[in-house]
Amino acid sequence: MILMMYLILMTTSTMMLYLSTTPIMLGINILTMALLLSASLATSMSSWYAFLVFLIYIGGMLVMFAYFLALSPNQQMPTTSNMVYMLLTLATLTVVAITTSTKIYIPQEMYQDNMYLYSMSTAPILIMLALILLLTMVIVVKLTSRSKGPLRPFN
Template identity: 35%
Template sequence: MLYSLIMSMAMAFAFTLPLMFTPVTLGVWIFLLALMTASLVTFFTSSWFGLILFIIYVGGMLVMFSYFVATAPNQKLSLILPFSLFLLIFMISFLLFLSNPSLLFLSPSLMAPSIHNSFAFLYLPKNIPSLIFLASLLLLALILVVKVASRKAGPLRPFN
């Protein structure tokens, strides 16, 4: 039941995402969609993977959100149409998932705990080179981002 509730909310957030016009509502909608997606990932894998996915996703969203808010003009918020459509899609998908649970893509292989579902297979001795490669790739990305960022450029929009 909880899985169908979260899946319905994620579908409703995803389908009503194009209706958001202001950066604030778009940021909140994407944040809630990320929360629902991380919850769904937590159901099928270990909880730390869902948490790390959520933290990485929110970190990237903060950068994009600050950029869009700094460059976009202020607009009036209108949530009546998107919220009513969200409720409609949520109710329809929730009732659909409750009436036909086979639509939830729940298979015994996904629900059974195994070494492949918990991502413990990354730490097996045969996978150590790929783990070292991923860590070095992250370090390289960090170095390149620090190298590209410039303090002298100043803010995105000067406040006069």
């Protein structure tokens, strides 16, 4: 039942990505999704693994959103006209979760071998992901110029 509630909250949070109009709201939404993902990993696998996934995910995403916030102009937060849609979606998904008795099957293999992510066979993938993050950071820095955009000059 707990995993079903996490799944409902993740689905609602994913649907709310389309209603977010400012980078700050997108950042808050992604932070919520990362927290829900780590909570579901903590209940199904290991809390240490969930903590590591949360730190890695948030570290990378906050760096990216810091660059986007520095590039975008200062905007006013919109009124809560989308709040009705969000509450309606959350209420519908909650009713569906309560009325159905669907069990989420978690295989026994998920409880074992948490270190397969950091084995020698997956090292090239991890290095590639780190290089993509580095390349994205360099591209964003090169695209920004101090004379254009909302970046404040250093005095």
